[in-house]
Amino acid sequence: MPKARKKKVPVTSDGRDIVSPSSNPQTTRAVIRRFHVLLKKQGQLEHNPATTSNEAELKKINEELASMGGLAVYQRMSSIGQGSDRGGGSESVLIKWLVNMGFSKRDSMSKLRLLEVGALKPDNYASCSSWIDATPIDLRSRHPAIREQNFLMMEASENWEKWDVLSLSLVVNFVPEPRDRGRMLCVAHNFLRESGLLFLVLPLPCVENSRYLTLEHLGSLMTAIGFREVEKKWKQGGKMAYWLYRKVERDLHSDFSPFRKRCICRQGSSRNNFVILLQDQ
Template structure:
């Protein structure tokens, strides 16, 4: 008697919560996440223009596909899977290692804890192991846990948060922001919200800087210096999936005009199959 073959699920079949399953397919997850990015970017572009019947129809189709993919909660679930210990853990391990290397833990002994704002938190306890010297506040657009504050970073009160935080983590955050100028605005807001000498941890998929038409490691570093950040750590490897940076708010850097022509969208790589990731100053 022939064996019954189990029917394979399509890559868009993500109705189950697989956030704790080590058997989840990472390739399928990355495929769906990339599709989310395309849809949200197109949705944002259409929303900026006049409302016509064809545009309304396309927006409806985009919304339907986003819902078929499972909505933002599905993106969060798949991202959480990528942070599982069986896949190398979350980016907080890189951040903590660097904090140790620059002496932040030693400096906190007997003093106030490091006040960390974790943007885009998918788990409430990413920094629980270091709670003796880190006071973490996790936020996300759609909270998956009562301990994660549901908050849009771009809508945070500027006055309330002015120089409030010792460190801010933007791990896999700005690449999910559909508007390039909002990405730049997010980085400028982080500068305003950090204490003098405060730290910004930034993590991006490596292709955002290694395979973009408009962005390179050098252009990103130049933009960050224009905002007022000095790069103190960077980590990535050729053929890898992620790139990590640690920046320090540097009050001595002159912050350039946000409309500077130096940071307009410029093609730096014309050959090859490249993506359009870019950060623009608002």
């Protein structure tokens, strides 16, 4: 009887903890939630004054992150969540909105320049290649076609008002520091051309169950930055929330003060602490 052929590991894999697409959905979500908790604690400790206890706690967190496989495993888990058997990726929502707005009728000479931040797959917009010129980036690339790049470290002069569409799908909630989340939205505004579009995706509990953020508060924050809501999609009790914003001229006298510090919007011990904070202009 011939030997069974050993399944090959993709050349883009680092070979650790290969996650099967059939992984249990509950397990996948639990791992992702644990990553979020650890990264938040890591960010807080790294920004606090160095003490013996802080250093010991930070070492413990780093060891647990390493034992879980690091960012590579988080990315693989998130990629599984984008599979067709789990509802597909968020890009399908954006594509539908863009089609409805008539952008699919553009010719190859006037393609939409789309920057996809936090891309887990290189071909999310391949079906729209005739009218979308997509540039996928991520902190740690899992494919040669995904550029390894920290969005907040991108050269401002090279990207100022360069992009027609910018996608931040499940990216802002993964940033540990609340002020870096706000800075990411402000950078997105700077990088978009006049009337450019921002696609924002967050887990719905980030705004529906936060003690520091509500849908109305998020809307006011986006208006202060210089965005006007064009589309939105979520359902009560759902897991995800999607928004499409259009860049508008920012009021230079816009008051950022309501968004510079945490303000309790909801009471209750079951609330989470997700918040987006802005810095002075």
